[in-house]
Amino acid sequence: MKNTRFDFESVIERKGTNSLKWDLFGDDVPMWVADMDFKVAPAIQEAIQKRVSHPIYGYTIVPDELFESYISWWDRRYGFKMSKENMLYSTGVMPSISSMIRCLTDEGDEILIQSPVYHVFFYVIEDNNRKVVENQLIYENDEYKIDFDDLDEKLSEVKLMILCNPQNPVGRIWSKEDLAKIGKLCRKHDVVLISDEIHCDLTDPDVKYNPFETSSDYNNVITCLSPSKSFNIAGFQSSIVHTRNEELLDMIKTQMHVDNSDSCNVFATSAVIAAYDESEEWLEELKEVLYENKSIVREYLANELPIIKLVECDATYLLWLDCSALGVASNVLSGFLRENQGLFLSSGSDFGQCGDSFLRMNIACPQKLLKEGLARLKAGVTALNIINKGLY
Template sequence: MVDFNKKIDRSKNDSRKWAGRKKYFGREDLLPMWVADMDIEAPDVVVEALKNKADQKIFGYTMENERYIGSLVNWVKKRHGSKLSFERIAHSPTVVTSLNLLIKILTNEGDQIMIQSPTYPQFVKQIESNGRKVVINELVEKENGYEMDFIDFEEKVKNSVVFILCNPHNPAGRVWTREESSKIAEICVKYGVKIISDEIHSDLILDGKHISIASLGREVENLVYTCLSATKTFNLAGIQSSFVVFPTRKEKENFVEELSLIGVHEPNSFCMDMVISAYNHGEEWLEKLLDHLRGNIEFAVDYIEKNIPQIRVKKPEATYLLWLDLRKFGLDDEKLKERLVEDGGLALTMGGGFMGSGFARMNIACPRYMLEDGLERLKKAFG
């Protein structure tokens, strides 16, 4: 029996979300709803796989096995209806690792890379740390959520070497439609712009259907480098496991060779068995998780609309992250953070890092009692 509302204690978990409160917010008594992992136990089948591996009592050097990549191939076909080529998939420790290395491989210093704001902060960090130029296609706020400005998109992407797509979008929670994705594909094919597609949240669809841009035809598939992972889906961020799907086998081999130069090309002793178990046996758990997340989002949005109407929030189509619009309070990010911390005792991720000043990101992937506490603290800060 899965109980997503059971009492949890991460005090001995070495969790950045909980252990990092003093370092990042100056206080240890805050309720942390900032880092994008879940305050929910991983599936029992994954825990059992970890225990079975530990029982072997030898943790030497590892070598990637076919079942690891195969579990992803089978999962994507079953969940999303897409067929992946086994030979074109590489293991990578994290999506951020992949992003950094793909930028190095696909571009040269001084090249332009386009992203869409608001944006996941690591996109900017990885581009700039590699000496490339950030170009921004700003998403447009509409009544029902963010939309793309395709006129601006085309004008800017045609002078870029790479476009980084976030689908589903973090922090806005959009699931890009087939029509939107097809338009992106059409423009990028027209100008030969490569696409790094971050699809780490693709299993956490709450409303709609995930369309992987690489699935929209061979022309665009030849340009796309898709980043996937079981870690967001099954709350396994600490195990260092992700995948990249490449246009060609040769590009996959080049990527693995680059990873080997820094010694991170093989999965660690535990992650393969855990991911295989998650993908092969975790679907029922995921369906129940999605129901829990939908209920939490419904509860949170309703609470905010009734009790803190100055805060604007829309239900995300995917992810477990609420993008809170705090601009009506007329405060900069530092003052907003101060109100949250000092008055509310609440730790959220402020929007400035996402190129979204005046916003804050709130993680609702937690037991209901914790969400209720967080919302009461939010009301205390701004109600």
């Protein structure tokens, strides 16, 4: 790895810290949930330490400076111009989406998602007593694209669509043309669109994502944004909701207040402001590290484990691995890797049944851990092959 200003090589011991990733199941190499095993940006740690030095941690308000940090970040990096009047603070993207489901739809209504997609989308819809409608992405020539004919048909059945941009788990950045077409179809069928853009900063170097609101003139759209993935600060539980539609904004504001999802963690504002105002250089270096990690995985699979194919992507630190040649259900494969190798990769079926031939791998870790994970993946697949008597 080339010389870097920041430390992306140290392996930090996380067991015993109540880490969801490392402590919940106790796997040797957990590469599942979307958080990173890198040290946080120094400016963020310093900002938190400064706030900790004040000995009172009472209720807190959201300062204008936090909204200004969001506004400046999206304007200078993506040309997405927001105003404080169109923004709401929230404890997280998924709490926001849950609130929006409750205020924009009724029990029994159908909500559209594009699978394979973030598994919590399924849960939040079903747990709110709504029904999932899937517009399955087309996997063709080793890449994913939107089935617009199917989308057109199914939008006629729903009140709400949840978009993932960039798409988790396939890592696809949707083009301006794709987003404009989605907006046109939502307008045609009078469907409200929620755009979850939480992974937007985590693109390949010199690649930028396209915010929905700069790609379409559709007005019934709500964008969810957060620094939690980009800067690995999900534990502070902080995000914002943005919409230029005043009617939608008022409805969401009321529902979030009822759900108590609009309160602020005493440390969150310090972390967010330090991330957006002082940690841009750290993020750019992180993107280089992730790109190199992806290259390592690509080369390793090609040379050591060609039966598994990397689905090429341009965003997120989550790789989508095509394991179809193994002929094993993804939950069986994931379970075998955990039991046999202590390696935890996410089962593709978690993201919709159309993902059943895939595994999701989190590569946001030092290269030592990444290479250990790859070695265990190969050993696990080899062991499974032996057990199945070389059937593939």
